[in-house]
Amino acid sequence: MSKILMLYASATGNTELMAKAMVNHLRNNNQDVVVKMFDYDEIEVEQLENYDGILFGVYTWVGGDLPFEVEDFYDELDGVNIKRKPFAVFGSADSFYDEYGTALDIMYERFEKLGAVMVPEKLVVDLGPNQEDLKKCEQLADRLSMLISGKELNVK
Numbered sequence: 001m002s003k004i005l006m007l008y009a010s011a012t013g014n015t016e017l018m019a020k021a022m023v024n025h026l027r028n029n030n031q032d033v034v035v036k037m038f039d040y041d042e043i044e045v046e047q048l049e050n051y052d053g054i055l056f057g058v059y060t061w062v063g064g065d066l067p068f069e070v071e072d073f074y075d076e077l078d079g080v081n082i083k084r085k086p087f088a089v090f091g092s093a094d095s096f097y098d099e100y101g102t103a104l105d106i107m108y109e110r111f112e113k114l115g116a117v118m119v120p121e122k123l124v125v126d127l128g129p130n131q132e133d134l135k136k137c138e139q140l141a142d143r144l145s146m147l148i149s150g151k152e153l154n155v156k
Ligand SMILES: Cc1cc2nc3c(=O)[nH]c(=O)nc-3n(C[C@H](O)[C@H](O)[C@H](O)COP(=O)(O)O)c2cc1C
Pocket: 009, 010, 011, 012, 013, 014, 015, 016, 059, 060, 061, 062, 063, 064, 065, 092, 093, 094, 095, 097, 098, 099, 100, 101, 102, 126, 127, 128
């Protein structure tokens, strides 16, 4: 059984709904999932090395940027070995803004440059997830599981 880390930031609960849908889905499929949320849990970048794969959720903040609570984590990532580690990125954003969901791009590129194996799809949801979005969340979690078990190649 693989060990997955669900790590996410959510200010008003939209990204959290996505995270919960993935966690429930994975646990229903007997996957071992540890959940940590920025602002509530102690998060150290070194912890990433202890998991077989990471689901990373982030909403987009002013100017298309990362939320404040994710900034230290972002800066400290240089010191961690995530080469060949499977990652998937998701989060809620608001299409009202020109820089729609760009925090996902920022994190995706950061993980990828450090050698992580990315699920190619970045799953951005416009504000609160609907039923279809929640289904996509489950599919993203499945794609991460497949990457972990080596059933999917990272072909873009
Ligand atoms: C002050 C402020 C600035 C925001 N800036 C952006 C932005 O630049 N781009 C974007 O896509 N969404 C932006 N958003 C929208 C949030 O990402 C969106 O509300 C999201 O659903 C929040 O997710 P959460 O419920 O997980 O916290 C902004 C929201 C607020 C309140």
